[in-house]
Amino acid sequence: MAATATPRIAENDLVAVAFSGGLDSTALLHTATRSGARVLALHVHHSLQPQADHWVAHCEQVARDFGAAFACMRLSGAPAVGDSIEAWARDGRHRALHDMTVEAGGDLLLLAHHRQDQAETFLLQAMRGAGLAGLAGMPRAQWRDGLCWARPWLDQPRALIHAYAAHHGLRWIEDPSNDDGRFARNRLRQAVWPAFPAAEAGLVQAARWAQQANALVAEIATEDLARLVRADRLDLAALAQLSPARASNALRAWLATHTDAPASLVERLLAEWQPGATQAWPAPGGALHAYRDGLFWATPTAQPPAPGTVDLSRPGLHPQPGWGGAWLVQAGEPGIAPLRLARLTQRARAGAEQFQRAPDSALRSLKKACQEAGLPPWRRGGPLLFDTAEQLIAVSGLGMDARAFAEKDEPALSLRWLDDSALPQREGVRESAA
Incomplete structure (x- = not known):
């Protein structure tokens, strides 16, 4: 199945819905329960707000009213000192949603991201200096670890979702953290969108162009690596014959199969490699070795076992x-x-x-x-x-x-x-x- 293909929903299929209890996910859960599929509402208890226990009870009741099954998972631990609360919560939420869906026997998870979410993602990634993969924003559908993460409303404006919820008399949670100016997305909502109301559509279109460009560079990298890679060896001499942009693209793609390499590592390796030299560069989770004009990935070696x-x-x-x-x-x-x-x-x-x-x-x-x-x-x-x-x-x-x-x-x-x-x-x- 293609990496971006969403499974077709048949009657009695299991469909999981990420359900925070907010406006967007409430409307999505409501529409999913009207599809004829068996729907499972998944709630993640982040333990970050004093109202979190109340939200669990609310979400369970709403799911029952809609005719959906309900499951909840509480995140353990807390962000380390200096870590981003947003990143910690996002990573934990993704793990919990994956585990609950798989445990229930499903392979489709619906998320309620909409057009404004996509515009915010593009803008935040651009301000961080992201490349094409970051600027491409969120995909409409993506298979990861045997699970399809699908966003059916990614092209819909939030006003339309609000109108749907109002029309059906839905009730939802208002998370007070959405007004907290410490978080970057909230600052965009408070300052940027009121000042530039027409920017949302343009930014989403820019994300679409970035998605196309990212798909193209991935195809080029696949073609290049078919010539450059033999077994576990990347041919550095042949890589150096490519244009700088194409060499960087191929190297990033090869590294991605082994490690989450920062852009600085790609730049260093291309600049520091010497033909014929034996060299090494530390990398997250292991090391890169240049030997006889080939690049190899090696994980840390432990002390050899006793005879x-x-x-x-x-x-x-x-x-x-x-x-x-x-x-x-x-x-x-x-x-x-x-x-x-x-x-x-x-x-x-x-x-x-x-x-x-x-x-x-x-x-x-x-x-x-x-x-x-x-x-x-x-x-x-x-x-x-x-x-x-x-x-x-x-x-x-x-x-x-x-x-x-x-x-x-x-x-x-x-x-x-x-x-x-x-x-x-x-x-x-x-x-x-x-």
């Missing part, structure tokens, strides 16, 4: 907790005799190991073998496998040592290491019961 034994004598996927990956064992040649794999010692690199890539290749120090294979320095720590005679069997990232290969016509199993990041991409691989 231990492992049985790899059966085909399958053998996860190795603490090592960040799994051994994939399959029948095939070249390979190693199954009996030899029944009791292996698994440990980190010590520094004096030697490795033979193929039967006709020279024996190399492990460091030299890693360099020849182009294995980045941060991936050379192991695990390594040794048999009961302390002969090297396999090295993560390099593969099997040729000295351990089974004789011709002898049963053999091949070993290959898979990092955790690669495991979800391998559908249908059976996990070993070992």
Whole structure:
């Protein structure tokens, strides 16, 4: 299903509605209950207002009057010192709405955002110096974590919603925090819209243009990354051949698959990268490494586990907790005799190991073998496998040592290491019961 496609609502389908009890969500809940669908009103108790308990009771009664089911979740904790109350409440509300909808078995959540909300979002993002993604504002529909967040009234003026509520005699909550001038949106409503009443439509149109432009740059990034990315490596030399704007766009798109990178990191990386150099940049949740003109993402590495034994004598996927990956064992040649794999010692690199890539290749120090294979320095720590005679069997990232290969016509199993990041991409691989 397309990322912006809203599920069709059939009779008896479950539709969740984010229901604060205010004018907009009350009108939306009312219209949803007249659609023939099974409607679930979802209320989030933020614990920020003394009237919050009263609002829960009000919302439950209104939902019952409309014929909707009702669920409520109370947020725990509080904003940290210096954190934005708005951001804390928004993040917690989104988590709660997602969890309640999924728990009820639904995949569609309706939100009552309207045209003025979209105009405010565009203006606030512009004042923060946002790029196209921020200026695009709120999408009409967006799938996130198996749930469609839909805003059916995004093009409707608030006056029309108010007229609908008045016509049907609806009653709603007036949140006193909406008049609090500490919050940016409230200051816009108090100062900007009265002074520029016609600005709303123009700002919403600007958000639509930003949405189109953002979709276009996403398409260009997808095309560029198809040429620039191989496995987990971004080709920095090829990236540098693009125009500055296009290179920045492609890099941001690639980084977004790994981390929430600030714009300053994108700018630094493009300016500081040196062809042929080994470099690193810290990033939220990990680090970026430039090696042999490729860019790699690496999560923080923990202390390697203590040496231990492992049985790899059966085909399958053998996860190795603490090592960040799994051994994939399959029948095939070249390979190693199954009996030899029944009791292996698994440990980190010590520094004096030697490795033979193929039967006709020279024996190399492990460091030299890693360099020849182009294995980045941060991936050379192991695990390594040794048999009961302390002969090297396999090295993560390099593969099997040729000295351990089974004789011709002898049963053999091949070993290959898979990092955790690669495991979800391998559908249908059976996990070993070992």
